[in-house]
Amino acid sequence: MALIVPDVSEEDWACKVYGIVDWHTATLVDMLQHRAKLSPSMVLYSLLDGDCNIVDHLTSTQLNDLAATIAAGLHHFGKEGDRVLLLCDNDLNYISAFFGCIYAGMIPASGVHIDVMRSDERFEMVANDVQPKLIIGPRKILADYKASHKELNCKPIWVPLEVLFNAKNKIAIRGNNHDVAFIQYTSGTTRNTRGIELTHRNLIFNLRHQAKSYEYLDEKYSGLSWLPLAHDMGLIGCVLLAIGCGGECMLLPPKYFIEKPARWLQALSRYKVGMSGGPTFAYNLCTKEVTDEEMQHLDLSSWELALNGADTAQADIMQRFCRKFSAVGFKARHLVFGYGLAEATLTATRTQRRVLPKFRSFSRSALMAGFAWPSINKFDRRELISCGTSLEDQKVVIVDPETNMPLRNGRVGEIWITGPSIAKGYLNRPEETEEIFHAKIIGQNESYLRTGDLGFLLNDNLFFSGRISNVITLRGKTYDPDDVSGVLEAACSDIRPNATAFFLADLEDPVSITVIIELIKKPVGSFDTIAQIAYEIITKTYDIWPKTIVLTRPGGVLKTPSGKAQIARTRKALNENALPVIKRFDYEVPDLPPPLTYEQARVEVEKWIADATKEWDEDVKELTREKLVNREVDSELLLNLRRDFESYFHIQIDPSEFMVACQNYNDLCNLLANQISVTVS
Known part of the structure; x- marks a missing residue:
């Protein structure tokens, strides 16, 4: 049974009868303690080896006791509110260390992946940013990192977990729902990694809605993750979700998946796991590298929630995955897509369970110009997948990033989000926090998170189409x-x-x-x-x-x-x-004419309009709103005029904006000139 009730009206009753946590007031300490009380012998986590055998496990009672013991040990070296950097393998030590910090009232920092390329570089970046009082982890790992990083400017205390496991007492400091629970470092896709301050309220709200949308309120959860525990999806979407939903999460260390992608699917088959997922590249690796011989031993019929995050290159890859593994029981309707980011705790939108994903074809040229229009031929086709609808009690809007004006359905703009999942902000970066987490839409007082991602809405479904910092703008x-x-x-x-x-x-x-x-x-x-x-x-x-x-x-x-x-x-x-x-x-790049200034574009537009309308009975310079309303101007002519202009200049124009501009010749020329010119600063 899930610990987090779905409806506000049920919270008081459910909390009294079952001791279920309320996201408005509870902390992660409450969540784990309630789980240990309700299901003391429940195995929460099982660790797998390279042969997908279980080599270790943690029950809810064991984790609760370990966390309390580690918390007592931590208080010999620091105090409440101190920041603690986690430096552990992708195993059960990471989970115990994380909750030990939570129980101590200290703030763990997650985000250092010790078994990936350039991990030393990332460790130093995170350590110097978070300025931890303590760094904790297994003795061997601490010794290796301490020897390589003697010049850290934060001068932390390095405390082996082996020492903390031997603490004589146990403590659990509940904390406050609005306090920072931990600091999640971003993956660093578009900029240097940032520490995000996530509160207990952020986390439990997000977990509550994940449990509800995945239908794990009454159904037993079973999950498997190969994702790094230092990553938000691995830690929040797998480790914490197992406690909130009540069920076992199997952990396959990432190195075993990367070495041999078939291991992921073999573990899913052997243990009949219901929920697992990863980025698009993981599905791509499986499609390309799992052999016919390995396929013979797979049965993916129990895998009912195959999670995948937003990615613009995913449609073709996911369709190929479905075709290949349908032979061993995988069904396309088991795919669940979503959009999220660490700044919004994890999940912002998600598709429905057991519903076929919405693969939609759009015009690539139109998307590049900011419009979600159907493709007109196979060469111009770009397939995207719906990331679903917003979590309840939150809101996703599309905004013009230059003007902060909201855009209507079908227009491409920046994805903005508001709601209880939005993090407190970036650690020690007040200016960036104000800019990113407290953005305002023109005419509104509500604060939004600026995601830096591009997308559009169709029938309340979000389609992700790229990252602003990565896109190249040409002409x-x-x-x-x-x-x-x-x-x-x-x-x-x-x-x-x-x-x-x-x-x-x-x-x-x-x-x-x-x-x-x-x-x-x-x-x-x-x-x-x-x-x-x-x-x-x-x-x-x-x-x-x-x-x-x-x-x-x-x-x-x-x-x-x-x-x-x-x-x-x-x-x-x-x-x-x-x-x-x-x-x-x-290569030699062809000489292209320089982009037009507005003045040059205006001249070109007026010449083009004059030539395109020379056979019209009505003088285009005499356009008025009254003539349009009274149908004195043939709307079909105007429609063809827009299409001809788009074809000639290789651009896309919003039809509604075009019709508004047609009420006045000067407005029409102004609109068209702006479409084909560049601003000269």
Whole structure:
């Protein structure tokens, strides 16, 4: 039984009868203590080895006791409110250490992944940012890191877990619902990692709605995760959700999945797990690397919630996954998609369980111009998947990031969110917190979180379409690197999954488009052939010309611990000759006419209109609102005028804005000129 009731009207009754926690007032200490009281022998976590055998486990009572013991030990070295950096493997020690800090009234910092590339670099960045009083973890791990990082400016106390396990007393400080529970460091996809202050209220509200939307209020939860425990989805969406829902979460250390993706599916099959998931690249790896022989031993019929987060390149990948694994019991209706980010605790939107996902085709050129319109041919088609609807008691809106004005359904803009899941802010960054967490829509007083992500709404369903900091804007159109990556991977099997980067090498030079491509270990095609395929695909699909294509060995595209490309860091590493380059190809970029200023565009527009309307009976310069209302002007002519203009100048125009502008010739010219010009600062 879930610990978190679904409806406000039931809270008082349920809390009295069952001792169920109320997200308005409870803390994580309440949540674990209630679980230990209601289900003392329930196995919450089981740890798997490389053969998917269970090698360790924790019951709710064991975790409650361990947390209280560690908390008592921590108070020999620090006090309530101190920050503690977790430095553990992806095993049960991480969970015990986390709750030990929570029970001590201290604030754990999560976000250091010790078994990934460049973990030392990330550790130093996080440690110097969070300034922990204590660093805790197994003795061996602490010794290794302490020897390598003697110059940390925070001068922390390094405390082995082995010492804390031997504390003689037990304590549990409940804390306050509005207090910071822990600090989750971002993955660093679009900027340097940031510490996010998440309160108990943020967490329990989000868990409550996850439990409800996944229908685990009365049904027993069974989950499996290979995700890093230092990542928000691994820690919140798996570890904490198991306590809130009541059930076992099996943990497969990430290294075992990366070494052999089939292990994930083998564990799901062996233990008949109902809920598991990961980023799109994980499904892609399984589709490409699970062999026919391994398939013979799989049974995925029990996997009823296959979770996947927002990703612009996911539609084709997820459809291929469904086709391949349908033979072993997997069904497309078991896919559950969502959108979320650490700044919103975890989940912001989600699709419904047991409902077929909404794969929708849109015009790529229209999306690049800011409109979610149907595709008109297969060459212009880009498939996206609905990320579902907003959590109850929260709100998702689409906003023009330049004007802070809300956009109507079908317009692409920045995703903004408000509600109880929105974190307190960034640690020690008051200016950024004010800018990102307290944004205001023009004419409203409510504060919103600016996500930095692009998307649009259709029938209350959110579609994610890219990240603002990653997109390249050329001649009024935006190009999404994830879209380019997906198109390239589909075109050439020698390109590694989730392993291309597309960016401007020189931010001041709009024609310095660079593409970095990681190759599989033993490519079939020659390097020249692979580069030529990539060049032709990009020029034909996007009508742009790369200046440089770089082929690299694995590791050429820098990634977050969860596998997302870090464009800015990859660009920097390329400029510093720090990537494992195999071969570089440079191309001549065609001379394109310079973009028009507004004044030049106005001249061009008036010439074009004059020529396009010369056969009209009505003088276009005499357009008025009255003539439109009285139908003195043929609306079909105006419709064709818009389409012809879009075709001639290769742009997209909002039909409603166009019709409003048609009430006045000057307004019409102004609208069209702004569409094809650039602002000169």
